[in-house]
Amino acid sequence: MTPSRRSFLRLSALALPLTSVQKLFAKSVVRKPIVISTWDSGQISNAAAWPVLEKGGRALDAVEQAAIAMENEVNCCVGLGGNPDRDGFVTLDACIMDEKANCGSVAFLERIKHPISVARKLMETTPHVFLAGVGAQQFAVANGFKLEPAKLSPDAEKSYKEWLKKAEYKPVINIEHQQSKGQKGHGPFAPARLEDGSFNHDTMGTLALDNNGDLSGMCTTSGMGFKMRGRVGDSPIIGAGLFVDNEIGAATSSGQGEEVIRVCGTHLVVEFMRSGLSPEEACKKAIERIVKPNPERAKTFQVGFLAINKQGEVGAYSVQKGFNYTVTEKGGKGVVINAKSYFS
Numbered sequence: 001m002t003p004s005r006r007s008f009l010r011l012s013a014l015a016l017p018l019t020s021v022q023k024l025f026a027k028s029v030v031r032k033p034i035v036i037s038t039w040d041s042g043q044i045s046n047a048a049a050w051p052v053l054e055k056g057g058r059a060l061d062a063v064e065q066a067a068i069a070m071e072n073e074v075n076c077c078v079g080l081g082g083n084p085d086r087d088g089f090v091t092l093d094a095c096i097m098d099e100k101a102n103c104g105s106v107a108f109l110e111r112i113k114h115p116i117s118v119a120r121k122l123m124e125t126t127p128h129v130f131l132a133g134v135g136a137q138q139f140a141v142a143n144g145f146k147l148e149p150a151k152l153s154p155d156a157e158k159s160y161k162e163w164l165k166k167a168e169y170k171p172v173i174n175i176e177h178q179q180s181k182g183q184k185g186h187g188p189f190a191p192a193r194l195e196d197g198s199f200n201h202d203t204m205g206t207l208a209l210d211n212n213g214d215l216s217g218m219c220t221t222s223g224m225g226f227k228m229r230g231r232v233g234d235s236p237i238i239g240a241g242l243f244v245d246n247e248i249g250a251a252t253s254s255g256q257g258e259e260v261i262r263v264c265g266t267h268l269v270v271e272f273m274r275s276g277l278s279p280e281e282a283c284k285k286a287i288e289r290i291v292k293p294n295p296e297r298a299k300t301f302q303v304g305f306l307a308i309n310k311q312g313e314v315g316a317y318s319v320q321k322g323f324n325y326t327v328t329e330k331g332g333k334g335v336v337i338n339a340k341s342y343f344s
C-alpha cells in the first residue's frame, strides 16, 4: 500500500530525530582506555602505560609508568642519560596532573632517576605544586629517592666533549633534520643522537584516558641539550608543557620550551577544545598563535602539541614537519602517526 501523504510526513518526522540521535550516539561512544605519547619513542612509554589501563587502572598510574619507562632509558632524551647543560650537569624537569586538577612539578632537579615520581610525591603529600633545584633534590632524598652519582652516561659524555670543542651556545631546538636523511622521528627507532651529539628533542609527554573516563598526563625531560645552567623550559610548567582538564581534555608539548611558555601552550590547546575544536584543530590554532607574532623566527624552531579530548579523540600539530606521536588502545599495539605542520 502506498503510504498516504500524512503517514509519509509522520514517518519522515520520525526519521529525522532518529538520525540526530544516531549522530549523538556516535559522538558519545568514548574511545577508552587509550594512551598517547609524543614521538615514535612513545611506543616505549605507551607499552609501560598500557598494562595499567588494560586492567582498568587509573590514568594517573599509567602516565607515571610511561614516564618511568622513558627515564630508565640509558641513551634517551629524558632522564639521567640525557645531554647535560653547558656546565656538564644533567638537570631534569617533570610534571604530572590528574583528573582532579591535582598537579606536581619539579625543575632543575639533579641526580634523581625518576623526577616524575618526585613530582607525584610532591602533589600527593604536600600543599605545593612546584619545587626546584636543591630544594627539590632535598625533598626527593627525604622521601627515599636515591641520590645517583653525578656522572654522565657514556654517550652523553661523548656528546658533551664534542660540544665543548666549539662550546657554541645555540639555545635552539633542532628541527627533525634526520628526516632529510630518510629517517623518521627520534628515540630508539632512529639514531638517538645527531652528529653534533644533540638529540632532536628531549621531551616525552603522555596523556591517558582510563576505563573510568578520567584523564591524566605527564611530561618529563632533560631539557634542551647544553642549555644555560639553571634554564628551565616548558616541560615542568603546568599550562605550558602539560595541562589536564577532566571535563574537556588534555594536552602536552615537545620542542622549544620558550615558545610554548610564551603562549601558555597546553592550556591554550585545552581552551580551544573547550570552545568546540577537535584535538587536531586545537593544536593547530595554538601553533598558529606561536607562529603569528614572528613567522620568520618560527622558521628556526620546532614545537609540537599533542591532545586528547574526553571522547578519546586525539590529534597533534607542529610548527615544522617531523613531529609524530604514538597511540595505544585496544590490542595494546602502539601506532605511530605523523602530525601535520604549519611549514611543509
Ligand code: ASP
Pocket: 173, 200, 201, 202, 203, 221, 222, 223, 224, 232, 233, 234, 235, 253, 254, 255, 256, 257, 258
Ligand atoms: N621542551 C623541552 C624544553 O624546552 C625540550 C624538548 O622538547 O626538546 O626544555
